[in-house]
Amino acid sequence: MDSDEHKRVLDPEHDTAALKALTHPLRIQLLGLLRQDGPATASELAARTGESSASASYHLRVLAKYAFIAEAEHRDGRERRWRALHTVTSWSNETMESTAAGRAFVSLARRRQIEHLERSLARHEADMAAGRLGEEWVEPSGISDLMPRLTAESLTELFDTVAAKLEELTVRDAEDPRAEQVVFLAAGLPLAPHQPADPAPDSDLAPDSHPAPDAHAVDRKDLNP
Numbered sequence: 407m408d409s410d411e412h413k414r415v416l417d418p419e420h421d422t423a424a425l426k427a428l429t430h431p432l433r434i435q436l437l438g439l440l441r442q443d444g445p446a447t448a449s450e451l452a453a454r455t456g457e458s459s460a461s462a463s464y465h466l467r468v469l470a471k472y473a474f475i476a477e478a479e480h481r482d483g484r485e486r487r488w489r490a491l492h493t494v495t496s497w498s499n500e501t502m503e504s505t506a507a508g509r510a511f512v513s514l515a516r517r518r519q520i521e522h523l524e525r526s527l528a529r530h531e532a533d534m535a536a537g538r539l540g541e542e543w544v545e546p547s548g549i550s551d552l553m554p555r556l557t558a559e560s561l562t563e564l565f566d567t568v569a570a571k572l573e574e575l576t577v578r579d580a581e582d583p584r585a586e587q588v589v590f591l592a593a594g595l596p597l598a599p600h601q602p603a604d605p606a607p608d609s610d611l612a613p614d615s616h617p618a619p620d621a622h623a624v625d626r627k628d629l630n631p
Contacts, residue, residue, distance in 0.1 A: 412493040414474065417501060418508035424472040425511045428495070432457060433465045434518050437474055440490040442587070445478035447485045519591060526589040539586065561594045568592060 416425060428434060436451055448463035455462065466488050469475045478489035495515075502508030530547065533539045556564065572590065579585040 414492040416497045418505040445487045445489040
């Protein structure tokens with residue numbers, strides 16, 4: 407699923423300008439819409455984001471300048487259409503940690519992923535309520551909030567295993583008419599022990615009765631808004 411040609415791998419030393427360009431919230435949103443729904447014009451994207459066509463067009467040109475998107479085939483000669491060049495934006499956490507700009511970008515990217523999850527949850531609930539999704543999606547849908555104790559090696563193995571399985575299933579379901587787009591976002595965030603003055607933890611909730619598949623970027627270093 408995420409072969410090299412489908413990934414844009416960012417390096418804080420060589421991609422400083424591209425990193426800065428991608429920190430703008432509207433650009434992240436526009437890139438995500440093109441990746442999620444396919445080619446579109448600036449006017450179409452403006453209508454979906456509540457921005458003006460001029461603003462959307464400007465930010466699309468910036469994304470194109472740094473090779474995140476490119477012109478797509480036009481339906482007519484009146485307005486250019488844009489397409490995403492990659493499925494995900496990826497990076498090495500270790501490499502990003504080496505610069506202040508890299509650390510800031512990773513922090514922003516993770517928060518944008520959480521915002522994407524919130525928007526996706528609202529859309530999922532609306533789609534289910536309106537009958538746009540069949541009842542077969544009720545049981546497997548969900549969000550798990552688990553707090554296992556793992557080593558760094560085990561957490562890496564967990565992400566690698568999930569990524570490999572997701573790629574296998576994506577290939578298997580590629581031509582299945584029953585398949586729907588699924589937002590799958592995985593998070594692995596180690597926490598140091600609480601100090602005596604820290605507030606009591608409140609995050610060991612398990613809303614689902616089973617660890618259902620629940621997230622979007624199987625690699626904690628991937629961004630697909």
